[in-house]
Amino acid sequence: MLVNGRWESKWNPVQKQDSVGRFIRQSSTFTNRITDPQLAMDRGLRLYVAYICPWATRALIARSLLGLEETIEVKVVAPKLDDFGWRFGSFPGATQSEVKGVEFAHQLYTMTDKQYTGRATVPVLWDISNTRIINNESAEILRIFNDDLRPIHHARLNLYPADLQSEIDAFNDSIYDSVNNGVYRAGFASSQQAYEEAILGLFKRLDELETHFQKNDYAVGNQLTESDIRLFVTLVRFDVAYHGLFKTNVKAIADYPALSAYLERLLKIEAFAKNTRIDHIKAGYYSIKALNPSQIVPVGPVMDWFKYLSVGA
Numbered sequence: 001m002l003v004n005g006r007w008e009s010k011w012n013p014v015q016k017q018d019s020v021g022r023f024i025r026q027s028s029t030f031t032n033r034i035t036d037p038q039l040a041m042d043r044g045l046r047l048y049v050a051y052i053c054p055w056a057t058r059a060l061i062a063r064s065l066l067g068l069e070e071t072i073e074v075k076v077v078a079p080k081l082d083d084f085g086w087r088f089g090s091f092p093g094a095t096q097s098e099v100k101g102v103e104f105a106h107q108l109y110t111m112t113d114k115q116y117t118g119r120a121t122v123p124v125l126w127d128i129s130n131t132r133i134i135n136n137e138s139a140e141i142l143r144i145f146n147d148d149l150r151p152i153h154h155a156r157l158n159l160y161p162a163d164l165q166s167e168i169d170a171f172n173d174s175i176y177d178s179v180n181n182g183v184y185r186a187g188f189a190s191s192q193q194a195y196e197e198a199i200l201g202l203f204k205r206l207d208e209l210e211t212h213f214q215k216n217d218y219a220v221g222n223q224l225t226e227s228d229i230r231l232f233v234t235l236v237r238f239d240v241a242y243h244g245l246f247k248t249n250v251k252a253i254a255d256y257p258a259l260s261a262y263l264e265r266l267l268k269i270e271a272f273a274k275n276t277r278i279d280h281i282k283a284g285y286y287s288i289k290a291l292n293p294s295q296i297v298p299v300g301p302v303m304d305w306f307k308y309l310s311v312g313a
Contacts, residue, residue, distance in 0.1 A: 004115050020194050022189065051284075051312075052079040057276070143160060164220055171220050237281055276309055
């Protein structure tokens with residue numbers, strides 16, 4: 001963690017807790033939007049991600065779906081967090097930062113704010129010319145790609161169409177605390193009460209989603225939206241990481257026929273499959289010493305949907 005621009009403590013997966021031991025997630029700090037897309041293109045945009053991270057994968061999928069792969073370059077940190085947080089390179093599929101002197105993601109934060117205090121997370125949307133962070137909130141980066149950069153990509157796909165926005169917002173709210181963050185609330189709970197509260201909410205919502213997808217192909221409306229991206233990134237990690245490591249083992253996603261079919265339906269879309277790296281996901285989650293002191297990475301499970309992945313399974 002950074003304190004007044006200096007790295008003061010080893011990386012810790014538990015960001016903050018309340019008095020009962022409930023996991024509390026840190027809010028993002030840099031939340032700028034792009035008001036002049038052509039100027040942003042002229043300055044150059046870069047996306048810093050971790051393939052292990054569901055929040056970062058949201059941005060990667062949107063970038064691919066909207067045809068921004070040639071416009072916004074990507075740099076990838078290694079999946080294994082060390083005492084200084086996210087490190088560039090040193091793992092298949094990871095890259096260097098391409099910023100002189102930057103070996104760790106936290107250095108991007110202090111380049112932007114020399115007195116920054118907080119955690120250094122991904123994704124990071126980076127202004128190349130000005131060497132500073134534009135935004136580090138995945139939900140907003142999705143909207144930047146979809147809305148702010150629409151004059152650049154002119155994509156036919158709209159992940160946040162006006163006529164579905166209220167439904168999308170409601171769906172996103174319904175899965176955030178229970179599912180997206182719910183798996184972390186279970187995995188990083190420090191009391192039985194906090195853990196069981198998280199598990200109850202998680203599987204109640206998964207049961208509801210199973211019913212929803214028995215009748216619907218998509219999360220909202222009859223089309224692909226950002227809500228599908230938000231749900232997908234948790235579902236695709238569930239059986240290979242959360243089910244074992246985070247003790248979310250009441251059921252696996254494989255035990256839900258409709259959710260499994262939905263997951264496979266999305267994985268048939270190249271943007272979802274190409275940005276899913278099971279090798280990074282497993283290596284990263286099982287490197288969390290607080291939850292897996294032995295650092296042993298399980299061989300399984302082997303999932304039917306691995307066949308849609310070109311690398312990393």
